[in-house]
Amino acid sequence: MLYTAPPLVASAAGDHPGFLSPSGVEIAFLLVGLVTLGAAVITVTTRQLVHAALWLVVALGGLAVEYLLLTAEFIAWVQVLIYVGSIVVLLLFGLMLTRAPIGRSPDADSDNRWVALGVALASAAALVWVVVDAFRTTWIDLDGPAQGSTRVTGAFLFRNWVLPFEALSVLLLAALVGAIVLSRKRDTDTDTGTATDAGTDTPPRPAPTGTPGTTDRPGKGEKR
Amino acid sequence: MNDVFDVALRLAIVFAVFLVAPLLVGQTEHKVMAHMQGRLGPMYAGGFHGWAQLVADGVKFAQKEDVVPAAADRRVFQLAPAVALLPYLLVLAVIPVGPGDGAVGQVVDAGIFFVLAVMGIGVLGSLMAGWASANKFSLLGGLRTAAQLLSYELPMLLAAASVAMAAGTVSLTGILDAFAWWWLPWQIVGALVFFVAGLAELQRPPFDMPVADSEIIFGAYTEYTGLRFALFLLAEYAGIVILCALTTVLFLGGWHGPFGADGLGWLWTLLKTALLAFVVIWLRVSYPRLREDQLQKLAWTTLVPLALAQIALTGIVKVAIN
Numbered sequence: 001m002l003y004t005a006p007p008l009v010a011s012a013a014g015d016h017p018g019f020l021s022p023s024g025v026e027i028a029f030l031l032v033g034l035v036t037l038g039a040a041v042i043t044v045t046t047r048q049l050v051h052a053a054l055w056l057v058v059a060l061g062g063l064a065v066e067y068l069l070l071t072a073e074f075i076a077w078v079q080v081l082i083y084v085g086s087i088v089v090l091l092l093f094g095l096m097l098t099r100a101p102i103g104r105s106p107d108a109d110s111d112n113r114w115v116a117l118g119v120a121l122a123s124a125a126a127l128v129w130v131v132v133d134a135f136r137t138t139w140i141d142l143d144g145p146a147q148g149s150t151r152v153t154g155a156f157l158f159r160n161w162v163l164p165f166e167a168l169s170v171l172l173l174a175a176l177v178g179a180i181v182l183s184r185k186r187d188t189d190t191d192t193g194t195a196t197d198a199g200t201d202t203p204p205r206p207a208p209t210g211t212p213g214t215t216d217r218p219g220k221g222e223k224r
Numbered sequence: 225m226n227d228v229f230d231v232a233l234r235l236a237i238v239f240a241v242f243l244v245a246p247l248l249v250g251q252t253e254h255k256v257m258a259h260m261q262g263r264l265g266p267m268y269a270g271g272f273h274g275w276a277q278l279v280a281d282g283v284k285f286a287q288k289e290d291v292v293p294a295a296a297d298r299r300v301f302q303l304a305p306a307v308a309l310l311p312y313l314l315v316l317a318v319i320p321v322g323p324g325d326g327a328v329g330q331v332v333d334a335g336i337f338f339v340l341a342v343m344g345i346g347v348l349g350s351l352m353a354g355w356a357s358a359n360k361f362s363l364l365g366g367l368r369t370a371a372q373l374l375s376y377e378l379p380m381l382l383a384a385a386s387v388a389m390a391a392g393t394v395s396l397t398g399i400l401d402a403f404a405w406w407w408l409p410w411q412i413v414g415a416l417v418f419f420v421a422g423l424a425e426l427q428r429p430p431f432d433m434p435v436a437d438s439e440i441i442f443g444a445y446t447e448y449t450g451l452r453f454a455l456f457l458l459a460e461y462a463g464i465v466i467l468c469a470l471t472t473v474l475f476l477g478g479w480h481g482p483f484g485a486d487g488l489g490w491l492w493t494l495l496k497t498a499l500l501a502f503v504v505i506w507l508r509v510s511y512p513r514l515r516e517d518q519l520q521k522l523a524w525t526t527l528v529p530l531a532l533a534q535i536a537l538t539g540i541v542k543v544a545i546n
Contacts, residue, residue, distance in 0.1 A: 050355055054300065057348065074394075077337035085344025086377060092351050093370035102297045102358050150334045150394050 029069045036062030044116075047104040053091045060084050074150040234330070238317045246461035247278045253461075253505045254278075260509045281454075288450035295358035296447065304356060305448070305455035308349025311342045312462040319469050320397045322479045322490040328397060335396035336384050339470060346459065347373045347425065350434070353456070354444030365443025368434040368516065372424055375523040376431075380421035382531035383414040386538045387474045400478045407477070410541060414534040415475035417527050419500070422467040424523070426460065428504060430511035433519055468500035469493070476500075 022030075039058035046052050060083040067076035110116070157165055254277060258265030270276025292298055318335055320328035332338045347369060354366020388394045390411065391402040424431040427443075435443035445456050472478055476496050479489030514522065 050297075050300070054352065073332075074334045074337065077334050077341045081337060081341035081344060081381075084348070085341055086374070089344075089347065089351065089370050089373055092348075092355070093367065093374065096351075096355060096363060096367050096370070100355055100363075102295065102356070150337075 025069055029066060032062050032065045032069065036066065047109070049095055049105055050092065050100050050102075053088060053095060056091070057084055057088050060088070071149070072153070074153045235317075239313070242313050242316050242462065245465045246458055249461045249464050249501050249505075250278050250457075251275065252501065253508075256502065256505045257509050260506075285451055285454035290450045290452060291447075293358055293447050297356040297358070300352050300356035301447075302452070304349045304353035305452045305459070306349070307352060308346050309455050309459040309462065311346040312459060312466050314342050315339050315466050316462075316469075318396060319466070319473060320400060320478060321493045323400070331397055332395070334394050336388055336394045336399075336474075339396070340381060340384060343425070343463075343466065344373070344377065346463070349456075349459070350427075350444045353448065357444070357447040359447050361440040361442075362444050362446050364440045365434045365446070368440075369427065369444060371516070372427065372431065372434060372519065375520055376421040376424040376527070379417050379523060379527035379531045380425065382528070382535060383418035383421065384474060386414040386531070386534045387411060389535065389538045389542060396473055400473060400480070403477045403480055405477070405480070408475075411475050411534070411538070413530055413537075415471060417531045417534065418475065419467070419471050421523070421527055422471065423504065423507070424519070426463040426467060428460070428464065429508040430514050431519060432513055433516055436513060464501055464504050465497070468497045468504065471500055472496040 036059050039055045039062060043052050043055040043059055046055065060079065064076045064079040064084070067073075067079060254265045255273070266274035266277035268274055269280040292301055315338075317330050318328065318332045318338060320331075350369045351366050354362045354364075354369065357363075387399060390407060391399040393399060393402065427434050435445065440446075445453060448456060472493055477492075478496075479493050481489070481492035
């Protein structure tokens with residue numbers, strides 16, 4: 001990710017206070033991290049679909065607090081704005097539009113969970129290894145001037161990382177255009193509608209109005 | 225010790241404003257709507273023109289039974305009002321009222337992002353309420369809330385980004401320091417987009433499709449009674465205060481005024497905020513409710529292009545000045 005770029009000022013390993021006398025910020029960081037981890041685990045294990053989305057809010061919010069504790073204020077608020085404010089709302093919207101039963105969903109489970117656990121552990125191990133290896137000797141001075149402020153982040157993003165930033169924006173734009181093209185295609189060829197849409201198994205509708213009814217929830221939208 | 229006292233005092237003031245200002249807006253709404261419709265409004269509670277009507281309403285709400293439907297998801301149902309209300313309290317703490325660091329609860333470096341991010345969380349409360357009520361009308365209300373938020377968040381962000389570009393900072397106090405009178409005509413389109421999108425996010429008329437009482441009773445809040453319902457109402461009025469104050473700070477120059485900017489700056493902020501709150505009430509009385517498709521069309525075909533044009537204009541003028 002772009003925003004894990006090394007901070008501007010990071011002192012060498014020699015003069016840091018060590019792990020045995022943790023400061024208040026470090027303790028808070030650890031506790032919030034535990035809460036975040038717990039919320040994330042509940043998110044993937046709970047049988048109640050909407051509860052999973054709401055626990056995801058807790059996990060993402062916890063992550064934002066971690067950013068804040070590392071003085072990366074801008075990143076923290078963007079995290080809240082994009083993930084909590086938009087992505088989770090989109091998730092909840094999708095859940096409510098298809099099915100959102102109150103209580104447990106007996107089929108909210110998968111035979112792939114052990115494979116999923118393996119993939120999760122492998123990717124976690126890879127990420128931890130990369131981060132530890134990359135930042136082995138750097139030590140961020142949290143008491144000094146903020147190193148993750150909006151000004152610093154902006155300077156980093158638009159001086160050092162302009163090219164990846166622009167490439168990413170082009171990628172997102174392409175995805176946006178692609179999504180629009182995919183969703184519009186059904187209007188033109190009405191006879192072979194099943195070949196074009198991505199996830200639903202609805203028969204081609206006679207009415208050209210594209211808005212799906214909100215009340216016919218059972219049996220529709222098998223995957224979201 | 226002095227610091228602790230200072231922080232406590234600021235928090236107490238913010239909390240007091242948070243409790244009082246929404247009630248003021250609510251009472252104003254009673255009276256303004258009544259007079260626009262050729263009647264008097266509440267006249268008895270408290271004596272003079274029914275000034276204590278909302279206090280009486282609050283007492284009434286507190287006495288009612290707090291009912292949770294049997295089929296509802298209890299914890300989410302009970303948590304929803306708090307999620308809807310608390311973000312506005314947090315936002316209120318960072319809005320600068322006057323010049324300098326003394327007239328703001330807490331200076332936040334990335335003020336615009338903080339404000340917009342935290343306001344977005346409030347909508348989560350409506351979604352939780354709509355889902356957890358185990359009621360079809362509530363679910364429909366929640367769905368409409370989500371659809372509305374998703375389409376109006378974008379123009380609101382773009383309009384705010386235009387001001388941030390103009391000021392060269394995302395801090396609310398920084399924007400006010402950079403403000404000059406000619407920003408008013410320069411950013412007027414952005415101001416309109418921001419205000420309209422904010423109204424839609426608050427689900428105020430004419431964007432009150434999610435709580436349309438003639439079709440889906442009261443949307444996500446149908447099953448709520450007593451104090452929890454009152455909290456949702458309070459959240460709506462707190463939202464009006466926040467939206468008007470934000471529009472004032474971002475687009476109307478906050479504490480800047482033709483005269484008296486040094487000592488009476490806070491008065492300008494309050495005056496502009498009150499004026500905008502009056503406009504919000506006025507719109508409720510004068511405009512019919514938008515249908516769902518009209519609502520989406522307004523967002524995507526009018527507000528988003530306007531906001532983008534405003535950003536382009538801001539960029540051009542900014543380059544020309546430099």
